[in-house]
Amino acid sequence: MAIFYLGVDLGTSRTSISTSTGKRMTVRTCVGYPKDLISAKRFGNRPYLLGDEALDNRLGLNIIWPLADGVISETSDKALEATGLILKHIIAEAIPDKKPEDSIYAAIGVPANASFKNKNAIINVTKSFIDKILIVSEPFAVGYSIDRFDETLIVDIGAGTTDLCRITGSMPTEEDQLSITKAGNYLDDLLEKNILKIYPKVQLSRRVITNLKEKYGFVGVGEPVQVTLTESGIQKEYDVSQAINDSCTALTDSICAAVQQLVASFDPEFQSKLRSNIVVAGGGSRLRGLDFAIEKSLKPYGGGKVICVHDAEYCGCNGCLKMILEMPESMWERID
Numbered sequence: 001m002a003i004f005y006l007g008v009d010l011g012t013s014r015t016s017i018s019t020s021t022g023k024r025m026t027v028r029t030c031v032g033y034p035k036d037l038i039s040a041k042r043f044g045n046r047p048y049l050l051g052d053e054a055l056d057n058r059l060g061l062n063i064i065w066p067l068a069d070g071v072i073s074e075t076s077d078k079a080l081e082a083t084g085l086i087l088k089h090i091i092a093e094a095i096p097d098k099k100p101e102d103s104i105y106a107a108i109g110v111p112a113n114a115s116f117k118n119k120n121a122i123i124n125v126t127k128s129f130i131d132k133i134l135i136v137s138e139p140f141a142v143g144y145s146i147d148r149f150d151e152t153l154i155v156d157i158g159a160g161t162t163d164l165c166r167i168t169g170s171m172p173t174e175e176d177q178l179s180i181t182k183a184g185n186y187l188d189d190l191l192e193k194n195i196l197k198i199y200p201k202v203q204l205s206r207r208v209i210t211n212l213k214e215k216y217g218f219v220g221v222g223e224p225v226q227v228t229l230t231e232s233g234i235q236k237e238y239d240v241s242q243a244i245n246d247s248c249t250a251l252t253d254s255i256c257a258a259v260q261q262l263v264a265s266f267d268p269e270f271q272s273k274l275r276s277n278i279v280v281a282g283g284g285s286r287l288r289g290l291d292f293a294i295e296k297s298l299k300p301y302g303g304g305k306v307i308c309v310h311d312a313e314y315c316g317c318n319g320c321l322k323m324i325l326e327m328p329e330s331m332w333e334r335i336d
């Protein structure tokens with residue numbers, strides 16, 4: 001009998017896994033259910049499709065993003081079911097050689113609010129395929145992955161939520177955490193609105209917007225950004241510098257306000273240490289100039305020092321894996 005140890009980052013847009021057998025993989029955190037009998041037939045009567053396959057076939061499916069708001073809606077059976085399906089799927093893909101007698105011990109990192117509000121629900125939907133489980137707040141897992149156990153502020157900028165967590169040497173409490181629904185998706189929405197304000201007839205898809213943001217996004221002073229877009233099918237060059245800068249600044253302002261809030265409400269003796277130990281993670285940490293903007297916003301408080309993690313994509317699930325390997329059994333939620 002073997003034991004497989006898993007670290008899972010159950011994010012609002014992506015779920016990633018890292019296993020004790022050295023595997024890593026990612027799936028989009030969504031499930032698609034056929035819209036009607038015709039689409040059910042088209043998908044070979046499969047009850048649901050997962051991740052990218054669901055997105056590629058979205059016209060025939062009702063797509064559920066169970067964690068889109070940073071918490072699982074427990075009044076929706078479908079959201080709970082979808083969470084279980086995604087976890088079961090990624091685990092089965094990551095350990096295809098698991099035998100029925102083998103055990104799975106998993107630490108699941110979830111957005112900060114879900115770690116308080118959905119703990120039991122997640123335990124319930126994973127009962128049949130996880131033997132021992134630890135539910136952790138995602139930013140805490142990020143801190144754990146880089147061995148930050150002294151006063152550190154983690155800022156995890158994902159798609160649906162920006163999760164902040166003060167690390168103080170022990171398990172964080174609810175007061176140490178803050179989750180705001182301003183993150184990558186919010187920036188996409190804003191960028192689309194701001195481009196359309198200047199060029200109302202330009203044709204934009206979500207993919208074009210996200211690509212623009214990821215490639216050219218910046219806070220502060222940047223180079224002018226000229227891109228090729230389409231209007232009534234005709235391609236033209238457009239200057240989108242202002243739209244990009246305004247949108248990125250709006251997101252950054254909200255993140256800076258959240259950072260200031262967690263700094264200001266901390267034990268005054270340790271505030272200066274916290275300010276000089278800020279770690280930014282998640283896909284949004286790749287936004288150019290963000291670290292400097294946070295530092296600048298802390299000037300009135302006495303200044304700050306911000307670094308970005310190297311492995312933005314996997315550091316959450318790596319932290320979870322590390323935690324499940326190191327935690328004593330008493331910390332785990334369920335021991336069968």
Ligand SMILES: Nc1ncnc2c1ncn2[C@@H]1O[C@H](COP(=O)(O)OP(=O)(O)OP(=O)(O)O)[C@@H](O)[C@H]1O
Pocket residue numbers: 010011012013014015111156157158159160161162183184185210213214215217281282283284285286287288312313
């Ligand atoms: N270079 C970049 N500049 C700005 N944003 C980026 C960049 N690269 C990725 N992103 C954005 O990061 C977000 C995805 O981040 P991440 O993968 O950490 O999210 P997640 O973990 O699924 O979501 P959450 O943490 O909200 O649960 C997306 O909105 C993506 O567009």
Ligand SMILES: [Mg+2]
Pocket residue numbers: 009011012138156157158159282316
């Ligand atoms: Mg995340």
